[in-house]
Amino acid sequence: MPEQIIYMCKDCGNYFRSTDSNLVYVEGLKCINCGQSIRKKEEDQGKKCDKCGGQIKDCLMPICTKCKSSNVKVGGSISSFG
Ligand SMILES: [Zn+2]
Ligand SMILES: [Zn+2]
Numbered sequence: 001m002p003e004q005i006i007y008m009c010k011d012c013g014n015y016f017r018s019t020d021s022n023l024v025y026v027e028g029l030k031c032i033n034c035g036q037s038i039r040k041k042e043e044d045q046g047k048k049c050d051k052c053g054g055q056i057k058d059c060l061m062p063i064c065t066k067c068k069s070s071n072v073k074v075g076g077s078i079s080s081f082g
Helices: none
Strands: 005-009 015-017 024-031 037-039 056-063 072-077
Touching: 037 056, 056 072
Parallel strands: none
Antiparallel strands: 005 015, 005 072, 024 037, 024 056
């Protein structure tokens, strides 16, 4: 069983799961230090994190299943969610 991760949309407050069938991922960038994620843009190549100056690496980030925002935070795994 793949680990189920809960995500929360910071724009509309929607909760969704990594296992949701309608979940879509977009290419993004993520700080390996603080976990800050940003939507990928050309000018962000090789950039450091705005928050902590940490290294940014490519990742896939989920977009909200409701409003399609990429302003999403990880809310925890299903086990810690109850
Ligand atoms: Zn950072
Ligand atoms: Zn949303």
